[in-house]
Amino acid sequence: MMAGVYASNGIFLADLTNTQNRINQETQQISSGIRVNQASDDPGAVPDILSYQQSIATATQVQKNLSGALTEAQAADGALQTASTLMDQLVSLASQGASSTSAASDASLAERVQAIGQQLTAIANTTVQGRYIFGGDATSVTPYSFDTTTPGWFVAGSTPSNTGVLTDSNGSQITPRMTAQQIFDSPSGSIFQAVHDLGTALQSGSQPGAETALTELKAGVQQLGLASTFYGSVENWIQQGSQEATSQINTLQQALSSVRDTDVAAAATQLSLDNTALNAALSAHGTLGNRSLFDFLG
Numbered sequence: 001m002m003a004g005v006y007a008s009n010g011i012f013l014a015d016l017t018n019t020q021n022r023i024n025q026e027t028q029q030i031s032s033g034i035r036v037n038q039a040s041d042d043p044g045a046v047p048d049i050l051s052y053q054q055s056i057a058t059a060t061q062v063q064k065n066l067s068g069a070l071t072e073a074q075a076a077d078g079a080l081q082t083a084s085t086l087m088d089q090l091v092s093l094a095s096q097g098a099s100s101t102s103a104a105s106d107a108s109l110a111e112r113v114q115a116i117g118q119q120l121t122a123i124a125n126t127t128v129q130g131r132y133i134f135g136g137d138a139t140s141v142t143p144y145s146f147d148t149t150t151p152g153w154f155v156a157g158s159t160p161s162n163t164g165v166l167t168d169s170n171g172s173q174i175t176p177r178m179t180a181q182q183i184f185d186s187p188s189g190s191i192f193q194a195v196h197d198l199g200t201a202l203q204s205g206s207q208p209g210a211e212t213a214l215t216e217l218k219a220g221v222q223q224l225g226l227a228s229t230f231y232g233s234v235e236n237w238i239q240q241g242s243q244e245a246t247s248q249i250n251t252l253q254q255a256l257s258s259v260r261d262t263d264v265a266a267a268a269t270q271l272s273l274d275n276t277a278l279n280a281a282l283s284a285h286g287t288l289g290n291r292s293l294f295d296f297l298g
Helices: 002-032 043-099 103-124 180-184 191-204 207-260 264-285
Strands: 144-146 154-156
Touching (some): 043 191, 043 207, 103 144, 103 191, 154 180, 180 191, 180 207, 191 207
16 A cells, blocks of 8 residues: 555646646746757757758858958949049149140159049058958058159059958858959050059150040049949849848748747647646645546546
8 A cells, every 4th residue: 555655646746846837847948938948948940940040140150251351342442433533634744744834834743643543542552441452361451662763763662462252141152352453454555554654744845745545544543433333233142141131031031930939829729738737736735645646637
């Protein structure tokens, strides 16, 4: 008889412990909003949860990269617009020099050309967060310096490669930047060469030299236009990629929620049922003999 009593009490305690554990788990799930707080809560859901979390982390990093690249592209676009204004001024100065017959006027024009050359150099050396955005792979090296005592005036700090690519959340890639040499010193339309040639032509009072420089400047204007078009396309690509990354993150978060998060309504209903069962068991246990009350809860 005593063995039966002990066995019954053991079953009751085991059932009581199980019910209390379920209540504790359900309470935690409701308060945290997370159904799977640890692997043992639902081992089958763990691979999907880890996969979704990794995908979200990857898409979030892509979005961060795109945001930084957009800041650089917009800065580059703004710098090139300023350069375009300066090119218009240079074309005007070249036109004046091609018809000038005054040495004093030519000298004044030459000084203005040199001043604009310094401004163009500053544009080529534009930085964002300490990085030279026209530096290609050498973002810590000053692309150009300006020195009228050296041949050509514009001195390259390096000959950088430009191998960096930008990747969106779908795996598509683009080259997001141009180097200062590609923009300002391209063989197809070197702005820096045109500035130098115009300056030296004005210093020597050469009208034919100014006319030649004017032709070179017009080619440089076209080259600058290509660079502006390039950065406009980069900005559009980045903005579209950012929107796609945001959409992917939202979709992944919803998928993660479906396997990891708590169905609060269902959990609250089950918690209520388990609390009722626990209270009924505790109440009934005191009035019954050596039978497990959970036998009656069926």
